[in-house]
Amino acid sequence: MKLSKENITFKKVNENIYEILCQEQQIKFNTPKILIPFGIEDYYGKSIIKFELNEIKQEKNKETIEYKKQTQLYKIIKNTEKYLSELLDLKEGELKSVIRERENQSSIIECRLKNMKKHIMVDITYQNPEENYLKTIWDIQNQTYANLFLEIYGYWDYRQENKVEKNKVGLLIYIRSIHIF
Numbered sequence: 001m002k003l004s005k006e007n008i009t010f011k012k013v014n015e016n017i018y019e020i021l022c023q024e025q026q027i028k029f030n031t032p033k034i035l036i037p038f039g040i041e042d043y044y045g046k047s048i049i050k051f052e053l054n055e056i057k058q059e060k061n062k063e064t065i066e067y068k069k070q071t072q073l074y075k076i077i078k079n080t081e082k083y084l085s086e087l088l089d090l091k092e093g094e095l096k097s098v099i100r101e102r103e104n105q106s107s108i109i110e111c112r113l114k115n116m117k118k119h120i121m122v123d124i125t126y127q128n129p130e131e132n133y134l135k136t137i138w139d140i141q142n143q144t145y146a147n148l149f150l151e152i153y154g155y156w157d158y159r160q161e162n163k164v165e166k167n168k169v170g171l172l173i174y175i176r177s178i179h180i181f
Contacts, residue, residue, distance in 0.1 A: 008083060010154075017172070019154040020080075027152040029076065032069030033181065035106075036144045040113070040137065047113040047120055049140075049175060051148065054106045074099070077109060080152055081171060088169060094159065096170035111150060111173045113137070123177035132180070140180065149177040 011019040020027065035052040042048075053070045077099060085095050100108040114121040124140075126132035132139075140146075151174045159167040 008087065010087075013154065016156050016158055017154060018157065020084075020152055027080070028176070029073075029150055031073055031148040031150060032066050033145055033147055034070065036140060036146055037108075037142060039140045039142050039144070043110075047115060048110055049113065049178075050100075050108045050110050051146075052106045052108055074107065074109075077152075077171070077173070084155055084169070084171065088157070090169055091167075094167050094169055096168045098171050098173055109173075111148070111175045114174045114176070122175055125177070125179045127179070127181045137178070140178070145181040147179040147181075148175050150174070151176050 007023045009021045009024070011021060013019050031051070035054045036049055037052050038050055040047055040049055053074055081095060081097055081099075084090075098110045100110065102108065120137055122137055124135075124137050126135065153172045153174050155169055155171050157169045159169060
């Protein structure tokens with residue numbers, strides 16, 4: 001699936017949420033091995049996981065496969081935000097990026113966990129299932145390495161003409177499954 005402005009469509013889900021489709025399909029992809037530095041967090045009533053692209057800022061790793069895969073993941077998300085900005089004709093400061101750039105450190109990407117009636121709908125597997133057979137998603141510890149299966153579901157849009165300073169638009173990226181190392 002080639003991500004470009006020509007094959008992206010939007011479908012209204014409710015008043016403020018829009019689904020993003022690429023060639024009439026949701027954008028889904030696997031991440032390379034990444035670091036989950038903080039475990040699950042609660043952010044305005046939403047369960048989120050932040051993951052770190054820990055290979056990108058390390059110059060010595062430019063030739064490794066992990067570096068190249070993390071760079072590709074970063075570009076997919078950044079380009080999706082760029083296309084969204086252009087297609088919606090967003091003004092400076094209206095896009096709330098899911099990528100947190102940190103000076104001289106790795107970038108952090110924020111993803112949501114899909115909830116249905118207060119139950120998290122994410123599959124979780126472990127590298128060593130015998131030792132972790134009773135663990136749940138709430139047992140993810142800080143500084144954990146994992147592979148994620150992500151879905152760029154859509155975007156939220158809370159722009160209003162009379163509240164220009166609070167006008168924001170942002171991507172909705174959901175974690176569909178997690179494999180813990």
